[in-house]
Amino acid sequence: MNLVGTLNEFVGHYNQWIVIFLMVAGLYVVVARGNMIKKLIGLSLFQTSVYLLYISPGKLLGGTAPIIAEGFTVYSDPLPHVLILTAIVVGVATLALGLALVVRINEAYGTIEEDEIFSRNDQD
Amino acid sequence: MLALVDQLPPLLVIVPLFGAILAALARKGPIAWGIAQIVAVAVLLIAAALLVQVYYVDTISYRIGGWAPEIGIEYRVDRINAPILLLVAAIAAAIVPFAFRSVAAELPEERQAWFYAMFLLCLTGLLGIAITGDAFNAFVFLEISSLSTYTLIALGRNRRALVAAYQYLIVGTIGATFYVIGVGLLYIMTGTLNLGLIAERIAEIESARPVLAALAFIIVGISLKLALFPLHLWLPNAYAYAPSFATIFLAATATKVAVYLLARYIFGVFGIGFISSALPVNQVLLLLSTVAIVVAALVAVYEDNVKRMLAYSSVGQIGYIILGLAMATASGVTGGYLHILAHGITKGALFAAVGAAVFRNGGSARLGDFAGIGRRMPLTMTAFVIAGLSLVGIPGTVGFLSKWYLVLGAIELGWWWLAAIIVLSSLLAILYLGRVVEVAFFREPVAATARAAEAPPSMLLTLGLLTAATVVFGLRTDLLAGSARAAAAALLGTAP
Numbered sequence: 001m002n003l004v005g006t007l008n009e010f011v012g013h014y015n016q017w018i019v020i021f022l023m024v025a026g027l028y029v030v031v032a033r034g035n036m037i038k039k040l041i042g043l044s045l046f047q048t049s050v051y052l053l054y055i056s057p058g059k060l061l062g063g064t065a066p067i068i069a070e071g072f073t074v075y076s077d078p079l080p081h082v083l084i085l086t087a088i089v090v091g092v093a094t095l096a097l098g099l100a101l102v103v104r105i106n107e108a109y110g111t112i113e114e115d116e117i118f119s120r121n122d123q124d
Numbered sequence: 125m126l127a128l129v130d131q132l133p134p135l136l137v138i139v140p141l142f143g144a145i146l147a148a149l150a151r152k153g154p155i156a157w158g159i160a161q162i163v164a165v166a167v168l169l170i171a172a173a174l175l176v177q178v179y180y181v182d183t184i185s186y187r188i189g190g191w192a193p194e195i196g197i198e199y200r201v202d203r204i205n206a207p208i209l210l211l212v213a214a215i216a217a218a219i220v221p222f223a224f225r226s227v228a229a230e231l232p233e234e235r236q237a238w239f240y241a242m243f244l245l246c247l248t249g250l251l252g253i254a255i256t257g258d259a260f261n262a263f264v265f266l267e268i269s270s271l272s273t274y275t276l277i278a279l280g281r282n283r284r285a286l287v288a289a290y291q292y293l294i295v296g297t298i299g300a301t302f303y304v305i306g307v308g309l310l311y312i313m314t315g316t317l318n319l320g321l322i323a324e325r326i327a328e329i330e331s332a333r334p335v336l337a338a339l340a341f342i343i344v345g346i347s348l349k350l351a352l353f354p355l356h357l358w359l360p361n362a363y364a365y366a367p368s369f370a371t372i373f374l375a376a377t378a379t380k381v382a383v384y385l386l387a388r389y390i391f392g393v394f395g396i397g398f399i400s401s402a403l404p405v406n407q408v409l410l411l412l413s414t415v416a417i418v419v420a421a422l423v424a425v426y427e428d429n430v431k432r433m434l435a436y437s438s439v440g441q442i443g444y445i446i447l448g449l450a451m452a453t454a455s456g457v458t459g460g461y462l463h464i465l466a467h468g469i470t471k472g473a474l475f476a477a478v479g480a481a482v483f484r485n486g487g488s489a490r491l492g493d494f495a496g497i498g499r500r501m502p503l504t505m506t507a508f509v510i511a512g513l514s515l516v517g518i519p520g521t522v523g524f525l526s527k528w529y530l531v532l533g534a535i536e537l538g539w540w541w542l543a544a545i546i547v548l549s550s551l552l553a554i555l556y557l558g559r560v561v562e563v564a565f566f567r568e569p570v571a572a573t574a575r576a577a578e579a580p581p582s583m584l585l586t587l588g589l590l591t592a593a594t595v596v597f598g599l600r601t602d603l604l605a606g607s608a609r610a611a612a613a614a615l616l617g618t619a620p
Contacts, residue, residue: 027298030298036290039294043294043297043298046298046301047297047301050301050304050308053305053308054308054311057312079311079317080311083260083317087304090263090264093267093271094267094271094293094297097271097274097275097293098294098297101274101278101286101290101293102290104278104286105283105286105287108283108286109283117287121284
């Protein structure tokens with residue numbers, strides 16, 4: 001019985017488990033990869049997980065879109081959507097700037113592998 | 125006229141934002157510089173007007189678009205952030221003259237206008253973080269300032285600037301995302317993003333665990349931005365390879381605003397009582413800041429690049445600020461808050477002096493290339509010495525003031541060992557700054573410095589303003605200490 005309860009608890013929060021998985025996976029890629037593009041992909045994944053963290057609790061089961069109309073009293077929270085719209089813009093800007101930097105680094109060093117760049121910096 | 129006064133809080137952010145667009149459209153470096161200077165002075169006047177209003181009338185609360193704080197964004201100026209706003213604006217206004225020659229020398233012509241646009245965007249972000257009373261709005265401004273900072277750093281001449289900017293982008297984005305995770309958890313628990321309302325509702329929450337997670341995420345996230353040891357690794361390279369002007373601006377303002385945000389969350393949102401009963405945050409911050417003070421100073425002693433030396437010194441100085449906040453007593457918080465202002469001015473002056481020297485010695489920040497530069501540039505290096513004395517904390521300078529309160533705070537708590545560490549680590553500052561002074565004044569000039577002349581008047585103006593500020597505020601102790609005491613009282617909730 002207790003096991004079923006725990007399992008229910010686990011499955012009931014499945015959205016949050018997905019968030020945590022994406023978050024940790026993204027962060028792991030950032031830390032573990034030496035390729036600068038892959039790092040940025042990990043970073044993007046990490047940021048995207050936060051979008052879900054915000055949006056999924058905003059949804060109410062049986063809730064409608066937040067429009068004032070006759071007969072509807074339960075509606076989803078619109079604020080997280082607006083916030084995440086902003087966060088998506090920030091994420092896109094960050095990714096674009098990061099990629100632009102990688103292009104410039106590739107022009108300057110001829111590589112985008114971090115350890116090669118560090119060894120070239122040490123030789124200077 | 126009255127209506128304009130009411131609109132000052134949003135204008136503080138809008139003026140530099142539109143200034144950035146104008147600077148980008150100007151295309152020509154000198155025109156963009158003129159725009160930056162006008163905007164910086166305008167922002168300074170607005171910040172000063174806000175400060176006067178807060179001190180002589182009351183706390184300002186501005187509702188964007190007229191929405192109630194529950195839903196909309198509130199700009200809030202009180203005794204805690206008004207001095208920070210004035211610091212950022214004053215530093216910006218004081219250092220733009222420096223940029224005229226420095227940026228023209230360090231950047232290719234077609235990028236100069238963009239550089240000023242990025243500077244003004246960064247200013248927008250920093251002022252926005254300090255003025256907003258909305259947790260998510262603070263994130264947006266944090267990212268505006270961060271993204272423009274990455275660009276400012278990447279415009280450095282050395283190709284290592286690109287790598288430094290990339291690394292800062294990775295770390296800074298992780299920090300900002302941690303912060304926004306924390307804010308998300310707070311929103312889920314309290315249903316609001318207004319810092320004041322979160323603080324009210326946090327006490328009524330039954331399950332403390334998500335709030336604790338939010339606390340941890342927010343503290344770690346902001347600590348990444350303010351370069352708290354051991355999360356400081358991005359800072360030395362970023363400061364060392366950014367254009368001189370960007371380094372001055374970032375060192376004097378960016379980390380300080382992040383510290384303010386941290387203080388706001390610890391004291392104003394979560395409340396020090398809740399924090400100390402739930403997690404050993406104070407002890408951890410105390411430990412990390414103490415280690416930062418000692419280790420960063422030791423690293424600085426052995427550093428051969430003057431910019432990196434000062435950057436490591438910054439890591440240590442941030443340690444002092446956090447140390448004061450972690451004491452959570454009236455004297456400690458006053459000292460920490462005072463050190464935000466004092467170190468902003470002092471480190472701005474030091475980096476300006478180094479920037480001027482680098483401008484004249486052919487662009488090298490290596491200690492060896494500073495040999496004899498004190499004889500060629502006596503005014504610049506004298507300013508370096510005066511600002512250096514303030515960094516060490518010699519009486520009569522503003523640095524003494526904040527260290528005095530920090531030591532006082534440590535002694536009041538009975539932590540004599542901490543008082544000893546604060547004093548002894550200040551002596552380490554003598555060691556590393558002394559190396560620069562020794563090389564600059566007592567060595568024969570080398571090839572790089574043989575033909576160096578005194579810095580141009582525009583740079584000396586910046587240098588003079590900042591150095592004079594370290595002395596004036598050090599002698600007229602009531603000016604800064606009074607506002608720091610008021611801010612500390614407001615932070616600790618003991619304000620009348």
